[in-house]
Amino acid sequence: MLSPADITAQSRPAPEGVATRSVRSPVCRAAGLTLAAMARLLSGASARWIASQPDTCQRVYFANHTSHLDALVVWASLPQPVRELTRPVAAKDYWSRGMLRRWLAEEVFDALLIDRTDIKVHQSPVDLMLREIGTTKSLIVFPEGSRSVTGEVGEFKSGLYYLAKKRPDIELVPVHIDNLNRVLPRGEFLPVPLLSCISFGPPMWLERDEMKADFLSRARRAVLALKE
Amino acid sequence: MNDLHTVVLVTGVLGLLLVATAVGQFLARRSDRGVDQGAVRAFNQRLRGWWIMGGLLAVAFWLGVTATVTLFGLVSFWALREFITLTPTRRGDHRALFWVFVLFTPVHYVLVAYNRYDVFSVFLPVYATLFVLARVAFTGDYTRFLERTAKIQAGLVVCVYCVSFAPALLQLPTGTTAPGSGNFRLLFFLILLVQFSDAMQHVWSRLIGRRLVAEEVSSNRTWEGLLGSATSTALLAAALWWAAPPYEPWQAALAGFVIALLGFAGGMTMAAIKRDRGVKDHGTLVVGHGGVLDRIDSLCFAAPVFYHLTLAVSRAAATPLTGG
Numbered sequence: 145m146l147s148p149a150d151i152t153a154q155s156r157p158a159p160e161g162v163a164t165r166s167v168r169s170p171v172c173r174a175a176g177l178t179l180a181a182m183a184r185l186l187s188g189a190s191a192r193w194i195a196s197q198p199d200t201c202q203r204v205y206f207a208n209h210t211s212h213l214d215a216l217v218v219w220a221s222l223p224q225p226v227r228e229l230t231r232p233v234a235a236k237d238y239w240s241r242g243m244l245r246r247w248l249a250e251e252v253f254d255a256l257l258i259d260r261t262d263i264k265v266h267q268s269p270v271d272l273m274l275r276e277i278g279t280t281k282s283l284i285v286f287p288e289g290s291r292s293v294t295g296e297v298g299e300f301k302s303g304l305y306y307l308a309k310k311r312p313d314i315e316l317v318p319v320h321i322d323n324l325n326r327v328l329p330r331g332e333f334l335p336v337p338l339l340s341c342i343s344f345g346p347p348m349w350l351e352r353d354e355m356k357a358d359f360l361s362r363a364r365r366a367v368l369a370l371k372e
Numbered sequence: 373m374n375d376l377h378t379v380v381l382v383t384g385v386l387g388l389l390l391v392a393t394a395v396g397q398f399l400a401r402r403s404d405r406g407v408d409q410g411a412v413r414a415f416n417q418r419l420r421g422w423w424i425m426g427g428l429l430a431v432a433f434w435l436g437v438t439a440t441v442t443l444f445g446l447v448s449f450w451a452l453r454e455f456i457t458l459t460p461t462r463r464g465d466h467r468a469l470f471w472v473f474v475l476f477t478p479v480h481y482v483l484v485a486y487n488r489y490d491v492f493s494v495f496l497p498v499y500a501t502l503f504v505l506a507r508v509a510f511t512g513d514y515t516r517f518l519e520r521t522a523k524i525q526a527g528l529v530v531c532v533y534c535v536s537f538a539p540a541l542l543q544l545p546t547g548t549t550a551p552g553s554g555n556f557r558l559l560f561f562l563i564l565l566v567q568f569s570d571a572m573q574h575v576w577s578r579l580i581g582r583r584l585v586a587e588e589v590s591s592n593r594t595w596e597g598l599l600g601s602a603t604s605t606a607l608l609a610a611a612l613w614w615a616a617p618p619y620e621p622w623q624a625a626l627a628g629f630v631i632a633l634l635g636f637a638g639g640m641t642m643a644a645i646k647r648d649r650g651v652k653d654h655g656t657l658v659v660g661h662g663g664v665l666d667r668i669d670s671l672c673f674a675a676p677v678f679y680h681l682t683l684a685v686s687r688a689a690a691t692p693l694t695g696g
Contacts, residue, residue: 326466
């Protein structure tokens with residue numbers, strides 16, 4: 145059996161310069177700060193850290209998915225030094241539509257856009273994510289895959305499990321998003337400025353010999369536990 | 373604002389706050405003397421709220437009418453956010469809510485800033501209501517239609533319409549003189565009395581409270597607290613009559629009494645809403661948001677009545693009664 149270090153070494157991307165972005169321009173940095181402040185103001189998001197601390201170590205934040213604003217608001221709720229190192233995974237079909245959205249996603253909040261319609265066997269999203277984050281960046285993912293209509297947290301897809309398996313050294317942090325689906329529900333364009341809450345839970349890891357289904361349901365329960 | 377009345381009022385309140393803060397800090401530091409630490413903490417927390425409130429008001433007053441109206445507009449906006457967050461809404465309400473937040477609330481405050489009483493007195497209760505009813509109907513979702521529209525309507529009236537009567541006081545013509553520093557004192561008078569009646573209600577309920585008004589709604593609001601607070605507030609108002617321009621002492625006492633009753637009613641109403649939503653004191657459906665709504669519930673109910681009372685009093689002062 146491979147030790148975690150071996151697995152890490154194997155899955156770590158080889159090409160230089162892919163993982164670490166070049167230094168962002170001051171305009172993009174300023175736009176990033178403004179965007180984060182606006183997102184927090186608009187969504188009235190308050191961040192809670194429950195038995196957990198913000199940290200710049202490599203992490204995967206996994207959250208329930210309720211609104212197009214999720215990726216942006218979770219990212220904006222992180223403290224600035226952590227935010228700099230964190231890339232939300234977002235749907236390519238939504239975020240690459242139109243000049244503004246694409247600029248925001250690619251340059252300002254540095255999203256990792258995944259094409260949900262074109263998933264190939266040899267180019268799985270998990271491999272792409274691991275290659276993009278290298279050894280320094282963190283990710284925000286939504287393991288349900290798509291936004292829930294009812295506000296209930298759906299079953300988790302297996303991507304999170306493979307992430308955890310290929311990079312056992314990364315901390316997995318459960319995140320619960322509350323009330324954001326009322327700020328911008330599915331199918332709506334204009335947001336209503338209600339109040340929302342982003343809760344970060346204690347980090348977890350894939351246990352030795354833990355089965356995929358067990359791990360995914362444990363991860364889902366960790367998100368639900370933050371609901372209270 | 374440099375006249376003697378304002379100076380005396382501000383100095384007096386500042387002095388009281390300083391003394392109270394000193395006492396609060398003193399009590400908080402002696403845990404050995406059998407004082408109820410919970411009560412001391414609540415007292416100090418309330419004092420902190422007053423300092424913040426007083427500081428914001430002072431800055432707004434110094435900047436002038438527009439800044440004060442804007443401050444109350446922001447408070448209303450935030451309170452409405454809390455109110456609607458607390459109330460369950462359906463997808464079909466989304467677009468009506470959007471316009472309520474981005475159009476009706478700001479426009480209402482612009483009308484208040486321009487002192488268009490003829491328009492702002494009907495804008496929200498009539499036109500916003502009609503809009504909300506129609507907009508929700510147009511979405512095609514008729515489930516619990518009246519219940520849903522009534523919630524939005526209640527939020528608008530309580531959080532926006534009623535609160536806006538407080539800054540509207542700034543442009544109320546009081547008798548013969550044009551609106552001026554006396555109007556700032558009127559607004560300050562209202563807020564002072566509302567806060568005082570709130571505090572007195574707690575004090576009297578604690579001291580002699582026996583009969584609860586409605587146990588299911590609030591476990592600490594008593595009839596004794598209500599009467600005690602109304603009486604103390606009336607006395608304070610009568611003692612401060614010189615600060616509120618058109619008022620005679622007995623009229624000020626009456627205004628104080630009414631403010632206390634309405635403040636109490638506002639507190640009960642908010643408590644009922646929170647109970648219904650299963651939220652306890654200082655309600656936070658969404659955790660982490662301390663209640664602006666909790667702070668202003670008494671003001672919501674007292675402001676419009678004080679406005680109209682002042683209007684009536686200044687009209688009576690302008691046209692002296694000719695004995696029959």
